[in-house]
Amino acid sequence: MNYKELNKSLKNRELSPVYLFTGPEQYIGHMMEKTLIGTELAKGLEPLNLTTYRDKNLDVSELLATCETLPMMSNKRMVIVREGAQLDKISDKKDLDGIAAYLEKPCPSTLLIIYWEQPDKRKKLYKSLIKTGTLVVFEKLDASDLKAWITRRVNNANKKISRSELELFIQRSMYLMNEKKTMEMVDNELNSLIDYAGDRNEITKEDILLILPQSIEEGIFKLIDYAVSGQKDQALLMLNHFYLEGESPFGVFSLLLRQIRMLLMVKIYSARGLPAKTVASEMKLAPFIVNKLLKTGKHYPIDSLWEIMLLGADLDAQMKLGEIDQNFALELFLMKIG
Incomplete structure (x- = not known):
């Protein structure tokens, strides 16, 4: 599943209790995560129903207990395991068996999201995750999706950008040519461009040349x-x-x-x-x-x-x-x- 398919499934209320977010565009994963928080957690009660693990030496028993805890006055509880928690580095058999057992029968009121940019497909953990969870691969956007993304962001800011200026921005961003360039970087450049335009409705060639000098x-x-x-x-x-x-x-x-x-x-x-x-x-x-x-x-x-x-x-x-x-x-x- 890619990000567009995930977005469609969320709009159709087709939720999975477990998601494995992989691929280089983890920034897009974070945006999808925010969408889930906004739609599934009760307003004002997010701190009570959202738990994020990001530090090393993850306590697996605590993680599983959190996943089994019922939400408080909310449709769902969300548990997020960042890459920094190094869930993939766990080798203790008891912990691995405990995770596998949970994944076999995940709590229906909990949304568990695990970030693993480059998963080792040989590992038992990966096999358990894709057996019952939903794999979402956030690849770099192609030219068509990149244009749609930028246009949507500009429109949301109540600005306009012509086709030639859009092409210039994409060219100057170097996203399609530089494997290390991410959508987070592109969004930061877009924010700078939108801020620079100020009260003007249209983004000009001069704006782009100033904000994105030649790389x-x-x-x-x-x-x-x-x-x-x-x-x-x-x-x-x-x-x-x-x-x-x-x-x-x-x-x-x-x-x-x-x-x-x-x-x-x-x-x-x-x-x-x-x-x-x-x-x-x-x-x-x-x-x-x-x-x-x-x-x-x-x-x-x-x-x-x-x-x-x-x-x-x-x-x-x-x-x-x-x-x-x-x-x-x-x-x-x-x-x-x-």
């Missing part, structure tokens, strides 16, 4: 453009700019390899006759990113990109082994990919 990931595109087109002096100037901004040679090199890998994948899909929109869907990227990658690499054969990847892998190994200076390796890489 290194976006600058990497220009660096590749310069290197590929033979503008070596410009490429080296941009590289020095990254250094002045505090970026390390190895960090820039890793981002370069990542972008070239994406370019290679886009070229492979395109060579199979897939249109840009389909490629974007397959790679879970925004269409403008695919178009940008195609434009960057239109004069670059797939074989050449493979050679660049092999060169990059070789230099990467040499850098990690200390066989070559990082600065020199990166400059050498830029000289050879044009």
Whole structure:
């Protein structure tokens, strides 16, 4: 189940007594958690019916006793086990058997939510959870869902954003290109943007450019453009700019390899006759990113990109082994990919 399916089931009042929240977008899980608190716990009595475990050395007997406790003047009692409680680290057989026994027959008036971002599917605990509980995987949003999320947030703030400005915001946020970028970060940027707009109804291009200055990931595109087109002096100037901004040679090199890998994948899909929109869907990227990658690499054969990847892998190994200076390796890489 994903977050949209969970949201639909909650609206239909199809609740599970146990939820296992996994995946990288735990922020969305926290939002769904707030929805449950708002709909299932009696107003004003939340402190009496909500228990959260977040510290290490979790007392399993206390947890189970709380789960069995009836709610006070409320439809439900909620018990939340954060990742920090390290429920997955429990090895005591008695505790594990106790949890398994509860999961076999959970208290119907209790909603138990367990956060486990990267569950070990081999563990008995995981098997017990998915046997009787509901697994919810909060993956990173794709381009379509991201647009819908941002539009909804802007509308809720009584603001408007045009299609071109929406695309610019997504591009500047780098959410679809940076695996470490989360929706919590995107929401924080949106809040800053909305606050900056103030009493104005419409969010402008100038607002976005000010609140979300160019990131290194976006600058990497220009660096590749310069290197590929033979503008070596410009490429080296941009590289020095990254250094002045505090970026390390190895960090820039890793981002370069990542972008070239994406370019290679886009070229492979395109060579199979897939249109840009389909490629974007397959790679879970925004269409403008695919178009940008195609434009960057239109004069670059797939074989050449493979050679660049092999060169990059070789230099990467040499850098990690200390066989070559990082600065020199990166400059050498830029000289050879044009």
